[in-house]
Amino acid sequence: QSVTTHKRTIMMNADQVKELAEVAKDAALLHGVLMRTQETPMSSELVSYAPFTLFPTPVPKAVFHQALAVQTFYNTLVDKISQDSEFLQEALASTIAVDDFTARLFKIHQMILKEGKSQDIVLGLNRSDYMLDQGGDGTSSLKQIEINTIAASFGGLSSRTPDVHRLVLTVAGRKEESQQILDNNPAAGLARGIAKAWELYGAPRAVVMFLVEESQRNIFDHRFVENELWKRGMRTIRKRFDHVSKTGFLDKEKRLFVDGQEVAVVYFRNGYMPQNYISEQAWDARLLMERSLAVKCPDINTHLAGTKKVQQVLAKPGVLERFLPDHPEAVQQIRATFAGLYTLDMGAEGDKNIAMALATPDRFVLKPQREGGGNNIYGTEICQVLEAVKESSERTAYILMDKIQPTPQQNYLLRRDAPLKISDCLSELGVFGTYVRQGTHMVMNECVGHLLRTKSSEHQDGGVAAGVAVLDNPLLI
Ligand code: ADP
Ligand code: MG
Numbered sequence: 001q002s003v004t005t006h007k008r009t010i011m012m013n014a015d016q017v018k019e020l021a022e023v024a025k026d027a028a029l030l031h032g033v034l035m036r037t038q039e040t041p042m043s044s045e046l047v048s049y050a051p052f053t054l055f056p057t058p059v060p061k062a063v064f065h066q067a068l069a070v071q072t073f074y075n076t077l078v079d080k081i082s083q084d085s086e087f088l089q090e091a092l093a094s095t096i097a098v099d100d101f102t103a104r105l106f107k108i109h110q111m112i113l114k115e116g117k118s119q120d121i122v123l124g125l126n127r128s129d130y131m132l133d134q135g136g137d138g139t140s141s142l143k144q145i146e147i148n149t150i151a152a153s154f155g156g157l158s159s160r161t162p163d164v165h166r167l168v169l170t171v172a173g174r175k176e177e178s179q180q181i182l183d184n185n186p187a188a189g190l191a192r193g194i195a196k197a198w199e200l201y202g203a204p205r206a207v208v209m210f211l212v213e214e215s216q217r218n219i220f221d222h223r224f225v226e227n228e229l230w231k232r233g234m235r236t237i238r239k240r241f242d243h244v245s246k247t248g249f250l251d252k253e254k255r256l257f258v259d260g261q262e263v264a265v266v267y268f269r270n271g272y273m274p275q276n277y278i279s280e281q282a283w284d285a286r287l288l289m290e291r292s293l294a295v296k297c298p299d300i301n302t303h304l305a306g307t308k309k310v311q312q313v314l315a316k317p318g319v320l321e322r323f324l325p326d327h328p329e330a331v332q333q334i335r336a337t338f339a340g341l342y343t344l345d346m347g348a349e350g351d352k353n354i355a356m357a358l359a360t361p362d363r364f365v366l367k368p369q370r371e372g373g374g375n376n377i378y379g380t381e382i383c384q385v386l387e388a389v390k391e392s393s394e395r396t397a398y399i400l401m402d403k404i405q406p407t408p409q410q411n412y413l414l415r416r417d418a419p420l421k422i423s424d425c426l427s428e429l430g431v432f433g434t435y436v437r438q439g440t441h442m443v444m445n446e447c448v449g450h451l452l453r454t455k456s457s458e459h460q461d462g463g464v465a466a467g468v469a470v471l472d473n474p475l476l477i
Helices: 003-010 014-031 061-082 085-096 100-115 161-171 186-201 219-231 241-247 280-291 300-305 308-314 319-323 328-335 348-359 380-389 393-397
Strands: 034-036 047-049 057-059 121-134 140-148 207-211 236-239 256-258 261-268 295-297 364-368 398-402 409-414 422-438 441-456 470-472 474-476
Touching (some): 003 409, 034 219, 057 441, 061 085, 061 308, 061 441, 061 474, 085 100, 121 295, 140 308, 186 219, 241 280, 308 398
Parallel strands (some): 057 474, 261 295
Antiparallel strands (some): 121 422, 422 441
């Protein structure tokens, strides 16, 4: 199996590609790789396939396994950070002075810290994302893009994409390759974590509440996780912030009730960007849930542990050791995945980093504290933004990061309403982690699957929801 085989695979004539693309789309529909349409995001009356690549993408075996192997260490790290309020305060101080959204989240964190947490069960469902940086010598190294500690998506759909690519390759006469597509079932692994937290909560009639957006194009991704919970006999409800603010309350024991039902676990699939909080009531609802006895996934501390500012601070010498003092192996494996990350805090170091970015902007990505794709700044725009903010504390809203340069690979991106054409593509590998802690006891800590997303190299930024990347599968080489 090699890159050459991949090149041969995609070199088909136009008619063959067209025919295979039709097969692929129908296979996606058959296997449930679905999304609601842009026109009808509120109902499942009309659905289409979720965008995906026609072919799987070659990924070197060694880096793939490296990414899986480091995941439980990342789970531990995130969990430790979330328990260190002093660290969060110090790391985020310059950010919250200028970034209102992070500041609001931090305010909730401070309130809970003062009041005392009511629940000692912690459920973490995260996804660590990587790109493969090409070395001069033809090798590639695994570099983390970010870790998502809230609403990490596509664990559901990526549990179904392997069968789609298997079918496509089989129809294309590449049976052998099709057998090399890895099994993948993050949906089951995420649900295992939710079920464990629900069990520990200890009220058989209590439900799992998916906290969702108004527009739910990606509902099928959630449904695969829900389906795993239903199979266990658990009940789920899907509610928005406004439902919680209208009907939610805490009883004397701080148990959370929404629509008359006791909630054991709140699974946030919303609440990670400013636009998700359309009113003050939404913020009140977040606080209500945070104060409650329900297990929050994530709790506010873990949400903050996933910010890009924390990621940058972690890359400073000695910080990983602070969290993992007795685990040099974990420190080494985590650090190996770090790209260069640079502070823009006021002072000499920040000044130096800004000068470096202005001199060679193409080497960097400028990132604000935002999630969901489409927020980062690249190329000459880095200079425009930095020139405008470099003299003021506004600059501390951003971090600077080395730009990862993966080797482009050709593929066809199958997307509704987009012409079928071959594109130079870049891929991003995500790895799902699940952990559950009760008090000081780690009850569960697992790597539960992967996700490959691929985008045309014309686009610097962007996820699947942002309409840029599409779902893919790794083909290990
Ligand atoms: P978000 O929270 O919006 O997903 P990310 O840090 O994941 O923020 O960045 C969004 C996208 O931008 C990534 O999916 C990737 O395509 C691109 N990107 C981010 N950081 C880098 C980087 N250091 N080098 C190259 N591309 C990057
Ligand atoms: Mg991302």
